[in-house]
Amino acid sequence: MPTTPRTVSDVIRARYDALTRAEKRLAESLLENYPVSGLGSITAVAESAGVSTPTVARMVQKLGYKGYPEFQANLRSELEETLSNPIAKHDRWTASAPNAHVLNRFADAIMANMRQTLSDLDPQSFDEVAALLSDRKRSVHFVGGRITGALAEYFFTHMQVIRPNTMLMSSGARTWPQYVLNMNAGDLLVVFDIRRYETEMIKLAEMTKSRGGTIILFTDQWNSPVAKFAHHIFRIQIEAPSAWDSSVVTLFVVEALIEAVQSTTWDETRERMKTLEGLFQQTRLFRKPNE
Structure with a gap:
């Protein structure tokens, strides 16, 4: 393809x-x-x-x-x-949809997205981002939009276990100034912003950069306006035969970063995981096999 x-x-x-x-x-x-x-x-x-x-x-x-x-x-x-909205995207894909089963069409699109993204992704930049996320001296803030907020939360949930000083910012812009207030020079802001870019994200990026923060952007092949303030950009192919854009390859890059950070800081991460497991046992969050 x-x-x-x-x-x-x-x-x-x-x-x-x-x-x-x-x-x-x-x-x-x-x-x-x-x-x-x-x-x-x-x-x-x-x-x-x-x-x-x-x-x-x-x-x-x-x-x-x-x-x-x-x-x-x-x-x-x-x-x-x-600027395509979901209805327009659906109509465009439907008009040119092949007769193959939707599973095959999706698989072909996602694999093409993966190949193109990996061919464009700079391993050195990836390693630099992993090193930044591994630096315990920096706090890390995660934020996403209406749809990508789920990706930001997923990333945050894992990083919260791996290292301290991680924060998930709400999707409401009214609360953002308080987060920016507590950012120090060198702290990280991880932003997820794909097409139909959310207008408030660029103001958050501008405020963060003015405070000396470092911005890591996950966006699409067309580039969010946040890119002009970002220090590191992951431009990911998101097209799919659907009314919605695909998050599969974005999630792939996120999970690869999680593993890279976890491996780099494994001794500390392992101790945090042991402590967390003890806390889970106290709260009886997970069912044991014999219960």
């Missing part, structure tokens, strides 16, 4: 080193407020970047597009994808 097409931002980043100085300035301008920054006229885009219109025309062709109209068409298509 072919991999998911790359976004325009992927193409820009992949070919950035081959661009001229003026083209690099244009590329940086386009990525600054992506994808909206590329939706104006060629003259407006050139003026915004401080380059000439021929520079814009040359760069889009160097990126592999036939011309500026095709370049913009790709940007508009991406913008439509990020």
Whole structure:
């Protein structure tokens, strides 16, 4: 199965080193407020970047597009994808759905998502995030949106066992200033934000960065606006033949990070687990085999 097409931002980043100085300035301008920054006229885009219109025309062709109209068409298509609501997604998938059983269609989509995500994921960045999460001197805050809040809670529940100073932030933005108030420089904020990006997340990221916090973002292939404040970004393929986006690959990356942190700090984690098991026995939370 072919991999998911790359976004325009992927193409820009992949070919950035081959661009001229003026083209690099244009590329940086386009990525600054992506994808909206590329939706104006060629003259407006050139003026915004401080380059000439021929520079814009040359760069889009160097990126592999036939011309500026095709370049913009790709940007508009991406913008439509990020704004897709569940009904629109369902209708789009249904119109092109193959006759294969839904299990096969889902399996094919998820495996394609996994392959593309892993091909784009930088192992060094993954290791750096695992090291940050293992650092007991840093507190870790987790937050997600209406759907991704479940992923944030799942991550938090495991990390709470592995290490101290972990907090799950509520989905209500009214409580966020109190959490930010107690963040110190270097503390971590783990954000889950996928398309139909939640407007309040970017304000939380901005406040956290202003306090010296380090932001780890889990997002989709189109990139949440939170990315402009994030220090580490996991861009994960989420498309599925459904009205809903898939969380399978996101959960895979989360569980891999949990294992990486757990292995790095196993001696301390094991002692915490022993203590926790004793507490479970006191509360009789779990049923014993002979009961």
